[in-house]
Amino acid sequence: xxxxxxxxxxxxxxxxxxxxxxxxxxxxxxxxxxxxxxxxxxxxxxxxxxxxxxxxxxxxxxxxxxxxxxxxxxxxxxxxxxxxxxxxxxxxxxxxxxxxxxxxxxxxxxxxxxxxxxxxxxxxxxxxxxxxxxxxxxxxxxxxxxxxxxxxxxxxxxxxxxxxxxxxxxxxxxxxxxxxxxxxxxxxxxxxxxxxxxxxxxxxxxxxxxxxxxxxxxxxxxxxxxxxxxxxxxxxxxxxxxxxxxxxxxxxxxxxxxxxxxxxxxxxxxxxxxxxxxxxxxxxxxxxxxxxxxxxxxxxxxxxxxxxxxxxxxxxxxxxxxxxxxxxxxxxxxxxxxxxxxxxxxxxxxxxxxxxxxxxxxxxxxxxxxxxxxxxxxxxxxxxxxxxxxxxxxxxxxxxxxxxxxxxxxxxxxxxxx
Amino acid sequence: xxxxxxxxxxxxxxxxxxxxxxxxxxxxxxxxxxxxxxxxxxxxxxxxxxxxxxxxxxxxxxxxxxxxxxxxxxxxxxxxxxxxxxxxxxxxxxxxxxxxxxxxxxxxxxxxxxxxxxxxxxxxxxxxxxxxxxxxxxxxxxxxxxxxxxxxxxxxxxxxxxxxxxxxxxxxxxxxxxxxxxxxxxxxxxxxxxxxxxxxxxxxxxxxxxxxxxxxxxxxxxxxxxxxxxxxxxxxxxxxxxxxxxxxxxxxxxxxxxxxxxxxxxxxxxxxxxxxxxxxxxxxxxxxxxxxxxxxxxxxxxxxxxxxxxxxxxxxxxxxxxxxxxxxxxxxxxxxxxxxxxxxxxxxxxxxxxxxxxxxxxxxxxxxxxxxxxxxxxxxxxxxxxxxxxxxxxxxxxxxxxxxxxxxxxxxxxxxxxxxxxxxxxxxxxxxxxxxxxxxxxxxxxxxxx
Numbered sequence: 035x036x037x038x039x040x041x042x043x044x045x046x047x048x049x050x051x052x053x054x055x056x057x058x059x060x061x062x063x064x065x066x067x068x069x070x071x072x073x074x075x076x077x078x079x080x081x082x083x084x085x086x087x088x089x090x091x092x093x094x095x096x097x098x099x100x101x102x103x104x105x106x107x108x109x110x111x112x113x114x115x116x117x118x119x120x121x122x123x124x125x126x127x128x129x130x131x132x133x134x135x136x137x138x139x140x141x142x143x144x145x146x147x148x149x150x151x152x153x154x155x156x157x158x159x160x161x162x163x164x165x166x167x168x169x170x171x172x173x174x175x176x177x178x179x180x181x182x183x184x185x186x187x188x189x190x191x192x193x194x195x196x197x198x199x200x201x202x203x204x205x206x207x208x209x210x211x212x213x214x215x216x217x218x219x220x221x222x223x224x225x226x227x228x229x230x231x232x233x234x235x236x237x238x239x240x241x242x243x244x245x246x247x248x249x250x251x252x253x254x255x256x257x258x259x260x261x262x263x264x265x266x267x268x269x270x271x272x273x274x275x276x277x278x279x280x281x282x283x284x285x286x287x288x289x290x291x292x293x294x295x296x297x298x299x300x301x302x303x304x305x306x307x308x309x310x311x312x313x314x315x316x317x318x319x320x321x322x323x324x325x326x327x328x329x330x331x332x333x334x335x336x337x338x339x340x341x342x343x344x345x346x347x348x349x350x351x352x353x354x355x356x357x358x359x360x361x362x363x364x365x366x367x368x369x370x371x372x373x374x375x376x377x378x379x380x381x382x383x384x385x386x387x388x389x390x391x392x393x394x395x396x397x398x399x400x401x402x403x404x405x406x407x408x409x410x411x412x413x414x415x416x417x418x419x420x421x422x423x424x425x426x427x428x429x430x431x432x433x434x435x436x437x438x439x440x441x442x443x444x445x446x447x448x449x450x451x452x
Numbered sequence: 453x454x455x456x457x458x459x460x461x462x463x464x465x466x467x468x469x470x471x472x473x474x475x476x477x478x479x480x481x482x483x484x485x486x487x488x489x490x491x492x493x494x495x496x497x498x499x500x501x502x503x504x505x506x507x508x509x510x511x512x513x514x515x516x517x518x519x520x521x522x523x524x525x526x527x528x529x530x531x532x533x534x535x536x537x538x539x540x541x542x543x544x545x546x547x548x549x550x551x552x553x554x555x556x557x558x559x560x561x562x563x564x565x566x567x568x569x570x571x572x573x574x575x576x577x578x579x580x581x582x583x584x585x586x587x588x589x590x591x592x593x594x595x596x597x598x599x600x601x602x603x604x605x606x607x608x609x610x611x612x613x614x615x616x617x618x619x620x621x622x623x624x625x626x627x628x629x630x631x632x633x634x635x636x637x638x639x640x641x642x643x644x645x646x647x648x649x650x651x652x653x654x655x656x657x658x659x660x661x662x663x664x665x666x667x668x669x670x671x672x673x674x675x676x677x678x679x680x681x682x683x684x685x686x687x688x689x690x691x692x693x694x695x696x697x698x699x700x701x702x703x704x705x706x707x708x709x710x711x712x713x714x715x716x717x718x719x720x721x722x723x724x725x726x727x728x729x730x731x732x733x734x735x736x737x738x739x740x741x742x743x744x745x746x747x748x749x750x751x752x753x754x755x756x757x758x759x760x761x762x763x764x765x766x767x768x769x770x771x772x773x774x775x776x777x778x779x780x781x782x783x784x785x786x787x788x789x790x791x792x793x794x795x796x797x798x799x800x801x802x803x804x805x806x807x808x809x810x811x812x813x814x815x816x817x818x819x820x821x822x823x824x825x826x827x828x829x830x831x832x833x834x835x836x837x838x839x840x841x842x843x844x845x846x847x848x849x850x851x852x853x854x855x856x857x858x859x860x861x862x863x864x865x866x867x868x869x870x871x872x873x874x875x876x877x878x879x880x881x882x883x884x885x886x887x888x889x890x891x892x893x894x895x896x897x898x899x900x901x902x
Binding site (some may be wrong): 178179181182185189192195196197201204205207208212213215216219265267269309314357360363364367368370371372378396399400403404407408417418420421422424425426427429430432433435436437440441443 | 533622623624625626629633636637639640641643645648649651656657659660663710711712763765806807810813814817818820821823846849851852853856857858867868871872874876879880882883885886887889890893895
């Protein structure tokens, strides 16, 4: 719901001769019939509108269904995005005419996708399912040598790539290799960061994603009604008015959504065993606020009852409105560079999955970095687990350093206390 | 057009390799690529031949060798430069870990520069606005990120005392991400109408290069901190494999190994394998006896220097091994005294000889794909720095993964750093837990004050 399609059709006319992949009309029949009377422009608008509502409803449904379903959905989205970008790579390099190449390299790419996913899942799962993993013998071995196994798997793929190099097509093959790796870097790492955020608490998943979506919609509306000054040459339909209006409405929206969500603590299963509400309380402690739940935070000389998380939501929505669009510009530039209108035709009226998720990627990384830097420190029980695997002299060294540090800070009153 | 190209390996003979098939075969590639974007990738025939490397041999050498024929002259230059590099290497080892770190860092920067320059040449993108500065900026960002994550751990005591550094460490990820984002936004803002595709290509090229060069060089440095032996043995195994594979290939070579590098032979491959394993075994025996090589590098905040003093771990203490019955018959010994590390050196040398060459094949394929003879002309007779280091990259990652999986568990400095970030109450509870654990295990005597 941004001015993207309009700008895309502009870019299409700009390119003239070289025609992009035509978007086949895969709007479902039922919609086609229902809207058959309207002119094509309104029809387009309605199709987009209906699909948007469908996607948002779908989003709510899977949130309701819980984290496991959410994780699965994130995985599916990741695989589809990977597929879309790789297909674009194929189209760019005209490798239709090399059927063996397509099969072979597609298999290789799938293999790399699986390897990298395996690596990331191993790292995540080991952390969060620590006790389960320690109990089951095969899992324990897999997790202990996880890095080695992942590396061995990756190396196998690498050697297969080298062995599969065919004389006349070196450059093509290297391009696809490079393309695959960059795509993996973008798509897979970000989807795992999203899952990390999810494990922190569903609120860290819902609020960022909805802020980005809200910014899209709001920027479009403000641009539609008040838009005058163009924002950036890459996307001619974006305007400063839309940008700024979108920023303010998104911040407001973020505050409202976090407030609503936090009131319904029940909905926010916190998989690590601490409710996000308590985590918010911790934050309250750090800020030296005092008070019971729903601590009072002074705001513009009026005391306002706010959850501390809502202050974080301001940071999140600010990022979503100011920097998130750069992800969109990047994707626009990418599409113009490779002369494509949309990433794919998966969603009628909207294009591919990547089209919808391009702004989300920067957001996912930002939320993850934000959480790691400002919200949660290291997990003490996990540290103890790691400590127990060290050698005795290392344990002693760490113990002594910690002790000296505590005495230094006055936390350990005296040596007799030890 | 068939560019005469020289094989990458350190020790291959100097015959130019004609690839007549390459000349004919490039037609198909020309076809494909002519159908591609008009802006950049023109057909292969349009890409100007890489200018022959300017002869950067120093004058002295040229005079000394002026009598010999061109072929021997080349061979001598390569030989002399190899010796020069090896001596330089020894010198730096003698100078210590800090110098080694600097060396690794400068090699990384040079490799990055070489690969990026190739990218510029391939895409004719010298004049892209901003792009050079952006590439260097990204290099800086990623290096900053990695240094904060790894090296800062080792300086924990140093950092504790200085407030500003503490701030930098605590919010390190955020700061690195903000720096990277700035570069990303600059890239987006710098997109120029007619050169979108070029700019995206260079962006991707930069990122893949960063992935290869910067991550691996940081893994090398982490291995170095584990103990210089973990740095020396892998690198020398790879070099030894290069040289011995060449020698075996020279004398016994008959069956070609892989189409990518026609000069490699199975005899060289297998001969190199066995000699590298033996070399690794013997070399580690000598290194394991000295604390200088064996101890993890630590930063001593009192003397402000890196020190390598410690009680060598049991990896480096002589142990009696009973020889398996199979070998007993051959060697006639029942037990043998070796360092456990020498067993690990088997694994390292095996990897260096069997999988390391794939890094070389990859680089060969890369050079053929982009029709370049060498990565650059930095080293006379050898090509660029990348030419010398292409096999090392896989090795560095392998050693790092090997160490984390089989040798040491979690990194104690990292653990310490995380402990120090906790809230005071959390630290206190952790402290109590640790204390009871240590007392239970008898590591800590309850009567002593620690």
